[in-house]
Amino acid sequence: MTALATALPGENVHITTDPYTEPFWQAAKEDRLVAAKCAGCGTFRMPPTPFCPNCQSREVEWAQLAGRAVVYSFSVVHGFPGLPDITLVAAVLELPDAPGARLVSNVIDVDPAQVRIGDEVEVLFSPIAEGWKLPLFRPAG
Structure with missing residues (x-):
């Protein structure tokens, strides 16, 4: 049997925030998926940036999102430094309720x-270092 894809152990995942990304991470702590949206023209921007690209x-x-996504692209990674037996599926995900926005997870x-x-x-949200949570994705249904 093939090993199921997993994520890095939470204690190995560290993030940094800034004023533009902190609301995303604070929402994740509350098990909510959100996306930055321009209050002027409505363009979604992920990752969050200081200025609307439009x-x-x-x-x-x-904007609060439903938590669904579609695999846009992906790569299977066998092994990671210090974790030779881990299998990861790193994916770029489209967010249907945030048109134009993509998230890497x-x-x-x-x-x-x-x-x-x-x-x-x-x-789904998984605990990581320093009390944060990381949005991960699993097959729908």
């Missing part, structure tokens, strides 16, 4: 050979 507005609001709890572009996945 109208250059600095105004941002945080891991798809877990799946046979890596079965992952396909277009697969529907759903979010």
